[in-house]
Amino acid sequence: MTLEAIRYRRGSLQILNQLLLPHESVYEEIRGVRDGYEAIKRMKVRGAPAIAIVGCLSLAVELHAGGGADDLVSFLRDSLSHLTSARPTAVNMGRAARELMEFAVNESMEKSPEQLRESVIGWIEEMLERDVNDNKKIGNYGAQHILSGVPSDSVTILTHCNTGSLATAGYGTALGVVRSLHALGRLKRVYCTETRPYNQGARLTAYEAVAEGFPATLITDSMAALTMREHSITAVVVGADRVVANGDTANKVGTYQLAIAAKYHGIPFYVAAPSTSCDLSLESGRDIVIEERPPEELTSINGMPVAAPGIEVWNPAFDVTPHQLITGGIITELGVFLPSELQAALTGRLTAL
Numbered sequence: 001m002t003l004e005a006i007r008y009r010r011g012s013l014q015i016l017n018q019l020l021l022p023h024e025s026v027y028e029e030i031r032g033v034r035d036g037y038e039a040i041k042r043m044k045v046r047g048a049p050a051i052a053i054v055g056c057l058s059l060a061v062e063l064h065a066g067g068g069a070d071d072l073v074s075f076l077r078d079s080l081s082h083l084t085s086a087r088p089t090a091v092n093m094g095r096a097a098r099e100l101m102e103f104a105v106n107e108s109m110e111k112s113p114e115q116l117r118e119s120v121i122g123w124i125e126e127m128l129e130r131d132v133n134d135n136k137k138i139g140n141y142g143a144q145h146i147l148s149g150v151p152s153d154s155v156t157i158l159t160h161c162n163t164g165s166l167a168t169a170g171y172g173t174a175l176g177v178v179r180s181l182h183a184l185g186r187l188k189r190v191y192c193t194e195t196r197p198y199n200q201g202a203r204l205t206a207y208e209a210v211a212e213g214f215p216a217t218l219i220t221d222s223m224a225a226l227t228m229r230e231h232s233i234t235a236v237v238v239g240a241d242r243v244v245a246n247g248d249t250a251n252k253v254g255t256y257q258l259a260i261a262a263k264y265h266g267i268p269f270y271v272a273a274p275s276t277s278c279d280l281s282l283e284s285g286r287d288i289v290i291e292e293r294p295p296e297e298l299t300s301i302n303g304m305p306v307a308a309p310g311i312e313v314w315n316p317a318f319d320v321t322p323h324q325l326i327t328g329g330i331i332t333e334l335g336v337f338l339p340s341e342l343q344a345a346l347t348g349r350l351t352a353l
């Protein structure tokens with residue numbers, strides 16, 4: 001069984017409000033681009049692939065209801081640019097927007113507005129299926145790669161943030177690798193960090209792990225180095241919001257320190273991400289825009305104040321792990337690559353951003 005974060009049928013989109021998890025499972029109706037933007041901005045839905053999928057599906061729903069009747073192409077352009085602005089670090093929404101616009105502009109040359117509307121909706125609907133298939137390939141490649149490097153029957157993984165069914169159309173990326181290892185009967189245990197300040201690990205990964213029956217242990221972020229020393233971690237596997245040409249990777253804040261600790265302990269560090277999370281237009285991680293989020297995410301938990309009133313706060317949502325620390329490889333639906341191999345492996349397969 002996998003959790004269903006996105007429920008879609010033509011004309012109707014519901015998302016599981018992840019702000020309420022793990023205590024309440026409430027599906028909310030997304031009626032169009034405005035709702036889609038709000039859900040992404042407020043992190044009711046989050047995770048790089050899910051952001052793009054829900055953003056585009058919110059557009060599909062509005063198109064189905066007749067949106068953009070005056071000028072469909074302008075409506076698409078404005079809607080996609082609005083959706084892309086909701087969260088800047090993950091590249092997936094921006095990439096989907098660009099590819100969809102290219103498709104729409106080409107189609108508009110030969111098709112009537114009604115035919116164009118249908119084909120754009122169809123293009124968006126394919127994203128759902130593609131994402132699940134790509135994640136299964138990532139899971140499989142990642143599991144095989146990790147297992148090939150060890151003599152033992154079963155492996156222990158440490159992961160960060162939430163990269164599972166809730167962060168994608170289904171299956172997951174880094175947690176998809178864990179899922180594949182579990183399916184093979186080769187997962188001894190997965191350690192998941194709580195992932196302050198937003199607690200995606202404690203709220204979401206732990207929830208998925210319990211629901212799926214993975215042998216799993218929750219730790220605080222500050223226990224990661226100790227866990228590596230004490231619990232024979234085979235590999236660290238994390239997701240990505242943007243992997244650039246040299247392999248530098250933006251992911252949930254805290255990833256960088258995990259990579260440093262993994263290097264110190266001689267533990268392979270993997271990034272698992274679909275090629276749609278790669279951005280070859282940027283040469284190094286220094287060029288990635290890092291989203292900063294409201295101070296309240298640090299000073300309170302679920303609305304409950306936990307910090308001294310008046311303290312100043314810095315709350316970057318992501319950090320960049322330098323490619324030198326990604327020692328295991330970058331696991332994509334096309335295979336596992338060292339950071340130095342990524343650009344050549346993806347050139348010609350990705351549309352330019």
Ligand SMILES: CSC[C@@H](O)[C@@H](O)C(=O)COP(=O)(O)O
Nearest residue numbers: 046047048161163167239240252
């Ligand atoms: C498959 S999800 C990959 C990344 O998006 C994930 O690791 C992450 O950083 C999510 O951050 P979030 O702020 O919860 O959207």
